[in-house]
Amino acid sequence: MNTSIKPAGNKLDRRSFLKVSMLASGALMIGVGSYGTLLAGEAGQETWIPNLYVRIDPDGKVTIISKNPEGGQGVKTAFPMVVAECLEVDWKDVRVEQAALAVDDRYGRQALGGSRGTPDGWNDLRIAGTAAKDLLVAAAANEWTVPASECYAESGAVVHKPSGKSKPYASLLKTAATLPAPDVSKLRLKSRPEEFKLLGTFVRGVDNQKILTGKPLFGSDIRLDGMLYAMYQKSPVFGGKARSANLEHILTLPGVTHAFIVAGTGEYNGLQPGVAVVGTGFWEVNNAREQLEVDWETTHADSTASFDAQAAKLAGEMGEVLRHDGDIDAAFKTAAKVVEASYYYPFVAHANMEPMNCTAQLHESGKLELWAPTQNGKAAREKISANMGIPESRIHIHQVRMGTAFGRRSRTDFASEAAWIAREIGGKPVQLVWAREEDMRHDFYRPAGWHHFKAGLDDDGKMIAFDHHFITMGKNGKTISGASLSPKHYPAGLMPNFRFRWSIIECNVPTGPWRDPGHSAYCFAYQGFFDEVAIAAGRDPLEFRLDLLSKSYGKPPLDLVRSSNTLKLAAEKAGWGRDLGPNRGLGLAFHFSHRGYAAHVAQVVAEGASIKVEKVFSVLDVGPILNLSGAKHQVEGCVIDALSTTQLEVTFEDGATRQGNFQNYRLLKLDRAPDVKCHFIQSENPPTGLGEPPFPPVGPAIANAIFAATGTRIRELPFRRSGITI
Amino acid sequence: MPQFTLKINGTDHSLDVPSDMPLLWALRDKLNMTGTKYSCGIGQCGTCTVLVDGKPTKSCRSRAVNLIGKEIVTIEGLTADCSHPVQKAWNEVDVPQCGYCQGGQILAAVALLENNPKPDDAAIDEAMSDNLCRCGTYVRIRKAIKLAAEYAADEGGAA
Numbered sequence A: 001m002n003t004s005i006k007p008a009g010n011k012l013d014r015r016s017f018l019k020v021s022m023l024a025s026g027a028l029m030i031g032v033g034s035y036g037t038l039l040a041g042e043a044g045q046e047t048w049i050p051n052l053y054v055r056i057d058p059d060g061k062v063t064i065i066s067k068n069p070e071g072g073q074g075v076k077t078a079f080p081m082v083v084a085e086c087l088e089v090d091w092k093d094v095r096v097e098q099a100a101l102a103v104d105d106r107y108g109r110q111a112l113g114g115s116r117g118t119p120d121g122w123n124d125l126r127i128a129g130t131a132a133k134d135l136l137v138a139a140a141a142n143e144w145t146v147p148a149s150e151c152y153a154e155s156g157a158v159v160h161k162p163s164g165k166s167k168p169y170a171s172l173l174k175t176a177a178t179l180p181a182p183d184v185s186k187l188r189l190k191s192r193p194e195e196f197k198l199l200g201t202f203v204r205g206v207d208n209q210k211i212l213t214g215k216p217l218f219g220s221d222i223r224l225d226g227m228l229y230a231m232y233q234k235s236p237v238f239g240g241k242a243r244s245a246n247l248e249h250i251l252t253l254p255g256v257t258h259a260f261i262v263a264g265t266g267e268y269n270g271l272q273p274g275v276a277v278v279g280t281g282f283w284e285v286n287n288a289r290e291q292l293e294v295d296w297e298t299t300h301a302d303s304t305a306s307f308d309a310q311a312a313k314l315a316g317e318m319g320e321v322l323r324h325d326g327d328i329d330a331a332f333k334t335a336a337k338v339v340e341a342s343y344y345y346p347f348v349a350h351a352n353m354e355p356m357n358c359t360a361q362l363h364e365s366g367k368l369e370l371w372a373p374t375q376n377g378k379a380a381r382e383k384i385s386a387n388m389g390i391p392e393s394r395i396h397i398h399q400v401r402m403g404t405a406f407g408r409r410s411r412t413d414f415a416s417e418a419a420w421i422a423r424e425i426g427g428k429p430v431q432l433v434w435a436r437e438e439d440m441r442h443d444f445y446r447p448a449g450w451h452h453f454k455a456g457l458d459d460d461g462k463m464i465a466f467d468h469h470f471i472t473m474g475k476n477g478k479t480i481s482g483a484s485l486s487p488k489h490y491p492a493g494l495m496p497n498f499r500f501r502w503s504i505i506e507c508n509v510p511t512g513p514w515r516d517p518g519h520s521a522y523c524f525a526y527q528g529f530f531d532e533v534a535i536a537a538g539r540d541p542l543e544f545r546l547d548l549l550s551k552s553y554g555k556p557p558l559d560l561v562r563s564s565n566t567l568k569l570a571a572e573k574a575g576w577g578r579d580l581g582p583n584r585g586l587g588l589a590f591h592f593s594h595r596g597y598a599a600h601v602a603q604v605v606a607e608g609a610s611i612k613v614e615k616v617f618s619v620l621d622v623g624p625i626l627n628l629s630g631a632k633h634q635v636e637g638c639v640i641d642a643l644s645t646t647q648l649e650v651t652f653e654d655g656a657t658r659q660g661n662f663q664n665y666r667l668l669k670l671d672r673a674p675d676v677k678c679h680f681i682q683s684e685n686p687p688t689g690l691g692e693p694p695f696p697p698v699g700p701a702i703a704n705a706i707f708a709a710t711g712t713r714i715r716e717l718p719f720r721r722s723g724i725t726i
Numbered sequence B: 001m002p003q004f005t006l007k008i009n010g011t012d013h014s015l016d017v018p019s020d021m022p023l024l025w026a027l028r029d030k031l032n033m034t035g036t037k038y039s040c041g042i043g044q045c046g047t048c049t050v051l052v053d054g055k056p057t058k059s060c061r062s063r064a065v066n067l068i069g070k071e072i073v074t075i076e077g078l079t080a081d082c083s084h085p086v087q088k089a090w091n092e093v094d095v096p097q098c099g100y101c102q103g104g105q106i107l108a109a110v111a112l113l114e115n116n117p118k119p120d121d122a123a124i125d126e127a128m129s130d131n132l133c134r135c136g137t138y139v140r141i142r143k144a145i146k147l148a149a150e151y152a153a154d155e156g157g158a159a
């Protein structure tokens, strides 16, 4: 089979443009398929391409296009499942093909991030599958000259109900191609979990065979004829410029073909200044890179110590008040009890399993071709175009698989560097791979934050006042990526007296989206503090939270019923309140982010100074589940990642990151991994992604369980600051 | 620079690389066998694991030239059709998320089961804690190893 066939659009015949309709995203759906398009090397065969996502070959093979990049979130399996569900074909007959980044917006957003893939794609994918299925049903009805209403589709065939006769899709392609496009607004789209046959079942990853046999699949697996390898050394102090370097020496080293300074644009999220070293292999180039002596011009000396000192000073100030409901001062005066506590979390790195990389080639024709493990090819293309003056239409991006993403690969730096180097070396393909040390020292970190909370309780132990001073990171007085917090955030709106204020520390460290940006950090603070307040009020932490979610003041900041149900089910699954015996504890936490509701109950046991997380009971309400395997994967993965993150921190000294590799950034390994039991509350609510919502409440659930088991309240990350190791 | 031969997945491969080049880079950049992955380069993650005479070995820390005469198995050499009990179990349980670490995980599991056909949780923890999975597939790795042990037992212990 020729796999180089592009999705519909590249080979449209003239008629195809006559009848088009819109998908929900605004992308064009080609109404009349390019019937008659001959596939190269398969003369005489006719393939039906009813729309962007579907291709049916005359032998009945169904190909479904996956539009978004894959980095372990499972979209390459889950999205085609949606199309297959609505197209009424058997999953075993489906092949999935990864789309390149389209030259136009035909697919709508082709990016990974913000758990947006699922909500964005849901309508388009259902429309694509359903529209194609309806055309096939209409084609069969025409051929049989019976009303279409007497026919239905099942397992890749159309069945005429009264007579029981059936026709496989493959036999209907020619007729289907002559029919007018269905009216999208009249399509009946499946939306209820009870209607699904394939969706919601356990489906294995479409790339499993390749992964399990070591086939090339990832960005850094690309091998092209004559390809060179590159590294790009940046200033250890963020943003530094290279004044000079010992390039003559570097060029004498074995395997080195090129070495040059790049002025860059000065933007972190773009082409930073640096020194490129190119040669015949990673090993040779990395050896040479280690011998680089560069004179860097730097402009700051940010450090963890200076951030800490500024935060301590700002803690005594009022900061900027962003929201004030009721009268906070009066409420504290009348409160029966006041609880105060401060929470802190540090910067952390993404530490992607596959270091940043990108392969690029500038062709003689002027076309720039990139094999980019990117979460946002469009952003990379725009940036490269701006950096290099190459029109976007001349930049072609293959969306190659990513060895994890987590938000890091939404940045455009690595692709910008590879593209620039490709032009400098003149025509040969080149693969840029960052050494682990560069990956860790030039990340876009999750920023640190300090939270000072004060809660006022009435005589019944009800929280009536909540003051929150957030000290965060910014530049020129504005918060930087990942450092913001909405004044609408829960518990705002659930309290008569509420104040939220912030103070901003000037920061030259690059920051960026990090798996559920913001939420994955500050949830630890909120949910730990709520636990403290509940206990100070002499109330059960579950009952206290449910009470808080029972009433809103004005428009509720989240769906109170879905929130409460999620919490209740987690408590029920975990057997909340049961007696665990000595040294064991259960802890609870809840969060709402990216349209997803998540609650976890962690069960821990204290083994001396070390804690073992035995089990995590997780409940998620994200609407219907697309792929049960993928959904569980994301919950399990979030639990492990979040537990791991309670142990980690990145620190800075003299403007540079101190950690460089896994020996001082110790991610969780299998022996400390808890068992994860997950449950989904399924509903007709539109689905949302699961790559992020499960993450935030994991850390605080564990911290609260540690309190229950040991009496140690953890208010700072990493846990070892409180003398706790996992 | 010596020319030498390594036996990889049962086939002789001739190499002409510096004597300090780790096997990882000889595999990836000289032989274009990219199944073995790079992540840390300092022996901390296990992503680059291969089997050398059946023993899990970090190829980023093993010089290629030192492996002359040894049997090297990479993920490409396990079976091409996923019929090895470990590959089968890995697919059944659907272990991979991004998949980047999984070649190393699978080879570590193969070696474990060779030595201990019925490992308990403690043995799994011990054998598998050199391999990092950033996606957090640990829960499924445990499950898949137990399943692979069953498959292997059904096949008459020929793991």
Ligand code: FES
Residues within 6 Å of the ligand: B037, B038, B039, B040, B041, B042, B043, B044, B045, B046, B047, B048, B049, B058, B059, B060, B061
């Ligand atoms: S790359 Fe060899 S152990 Fe990490």
Ligand code: FES
Residues within 6 Å of the ligand: A072, A353, A403, A404, B096, B097, B098, B099, B100, B101, B102, B132, B133, B134, B135, B136, B137
């Ligand atoms: S599956 Fe992604 S790192 Fe293990």
